[in-house]
Amino acid sequence: MLKKIFKYTLLIFILGGVVLAIYAWHLSARVEKRFSARRWSIPSTVYSDTTLLYPGQRLNPSLFNEKLANLGYNRVDHLPARKGEIRIGPGAMDIFLNDLKTPWNQREGVLVQIGFSENGIGTIRRMDSGETIPILELEPEEIMQFFGQERERRQLISIGQVPEHLIQAVMAAEDHRFFQHHGVDLRGIFRALITNLRHGSIRQGGSTLTQQLAKNYFLTPARTITRKFKEVMLSVIIELKYDKREILEIYLNEIYLGQKGSVAINGVGEAAYFYFGKPVKQLTLSEAAVIAGLIKAPNHYSPYRDITRCRSRRDEVLQAMHRWEWITEAALQAALKQPIKAVGFIASDTKAPYFIDYLTEQLNTLYRPEDLSSLGLSIYTTLDTQVQRAAETALANGLTRLENSNAALQREAPGEKLQGAILVMQPKTGHILALVGGRNYSVSQFNRITQARRQPGSAFKPIVYLSSLSQFTPTSLLSNDPKSYTVNGELWEPQNFEPVTEYTVSLKDALKKSYNLATVDLAMQTGLEHIVDMARRFHFSTPIKPYPSLALGAFEVIPIELARAYCVFAAEGVQPFPLSLKEVVDENDKILEHQYLNIERLITPAEAFVMNSMLQGVVKEGTARSLQWRGVSWPVAGKTGTTNDFRDAWFVGYTPDILALVWVGFDNGDPIKATGAAAALPIWADLMNAIPQYRSGTDFNMPEGVEKILICSVTGLRAVAGCPESSEVYFLAGHAPSEDCPLHDKGGFTGKIIKGVKGLINAN
């Protein structure tokens, strides 16, 4: 009988052993698979462009200070001693720069002084050597991250980067026998049991770091016997397969350490930045103890939640470290005296959301969404956050101003409110500096810069005038008389915006004053098909038909395509491809994607220059002249646009350095009861006044193939000395009028004297 019992018991043990071995083998395979594959999903990060600073640069102090704050620089009262600190004094700023690391430039953080002059930066110099710095590049700003479902932030670190005192602090807080046990610490479990029995409640856990790792990686948080059994099995397997420092590295990267808004902070690498604004290797003993103390209950002990509780927990960790003789009494006392200075954070919404949407569309052609949320790519963009902020503010203020000035524009429903959009580009490079696709992204994600199709109105006229340059000159005379046209069997009678007495007008004046009748006359003489061809060359993708109303911008365009078209004038006849993405880099700094400035010549530099000169006339004396009393005193070219019944108001203005398009209107096409000059232009002016760093005051260079001729303002012919008013007009070479002004060149005493002088010269 006894023999039988022994036999069955043995059999049960053998079978149990086999089952356990099979289960252990299964778990081992799971561990191996999980650890050998990618261990974490790292969200890809989108960065703005870098910021260049140089002596003589104009600044908007409030935007600049905001930029520094967004880059994580913290104000201190002493001379900055570590990266990310700023001291602002009278007339100068001492700044300990963060490291810069982009695919195109790298530098170590150094202490510099930026001296300010009346308008901006006076000097930049290194404070260690006194050496002056001619140009300084600030690191790019983080704009957003592509999170997966986990919504975790994590900066991976290797165990070699972790200071020994942080490892000891973590062990002191969680598992001081980590290097002695084999995954499960029986002594620790026993000690925790005694402590908990003594207090009658759960006061201490017996889980080792390896068990915590097994739990986080493979198991649910449920407290069941089965889960505990699995946890123990997994811990032993992990310990058998990996060495202690490897396990520690995975643990330190995995552990949850707090919350930034809706995003979890995981790993000591991310926590070091989140709480102390520095890389993990620079953490002090006190800071290391704070982070180690957080593991127990990150949000309870967070310095952002309760600094007293955080300090008490830190002190517990430091005492434990001292108890295990990992730090000296002196180090303990010094660390205990240290105040806890967390750097603070802004749990902000996504910046530049419409820009990000536009960028994401392009990224999705290169990467799957799941890759963007897991591969930890660094995505460098063209966005200038100072320009973006200035554009957002200018648009918000401008729309509010319009609503306040006209109650008929006010709407109750958020989705029906007056809308607007701004695109800011560098015309030579095609870089998109700012993109505001609407008034409020949370209300409407419809991107009015890249998705809307709106009639451009008079903002389309430059394409018509450009098309005519081979047949006409800026001084050619056009009929400004009312005429009727038949379109598809229907009568069409265009009108000027307001009645005018000029029945004949020069081409440049017709553009300057945005005369509709003269423009249609020009379009009909130029040939509508020719204008349609020009529009296609300029990459307008929407249907444009050869109807007379084409001349007045009756066919819808996509705003980004209109802005791109104007770039051609600002960029000497070449059109850049609009760029939002610059570079994509993987976790190992390998460049995966470059997007460079890409240009295509569409018209000659001479044609572009003649257009610029006429569009500068619009700003100097035409429909956009109000810019001058809005603080815009530097050379600007541009065009206003207003569509039928005031449904759309536009202004596109540019210099050789920067181009901005502003649109204002209702999504449903309700009239806004204001022209482009009244509604869109003030927003443009506000924007440009807010970004003085983009104002060089540079005028457009006159290329070869252009003639500058003094023209009589009355006759449009070459001015003579008797002409009462004349102006310099730019012509394509060989297109300028050859005749002198006959009106002021004949008769009268002066004319006779001039003839006499001519005779004298000829006689000699």
Added chain:
Amino acid sequence: MPIKAIQIICLVLLAALLAGCPKPILKGEPSEAEVTTPSEAAVEVNPRAAASLQLTDQGRRLIEDRQPDKAIRLLEQAVSLHPTNGQNYYYLSEAWLMKGSAAQAKEFNQLAEIHLKEDSEWMIRVASQADRIAELEK
């Protein structure tokens, strides 16, 4: 009255008239501050131009080190700061030549030509670059 005497009287009268006449109104005449060229004088008054030249020089050195990708990035920054400095376009063209793209090299070469036309030394280089581009296109 002899014809010569009439002509002399005319000349004297003209001088007297011109001395009292106002200058014709010149619209669109650029002021000194608006005129810019990539000359040293322009760089002195334009901080953006001065900063841009630093980047141009760094870009040039990267091209010499045969790092066209990094050079393009720096030269793009240089163009952003000072779009009328033709040297940036010259070096951009060099970088694209190095990358084997004749089409882009040609576009930048043409821009360099526009902006460097008043600098005979640079124009020799621009012309030589155009020849190399044409060679690559074959």
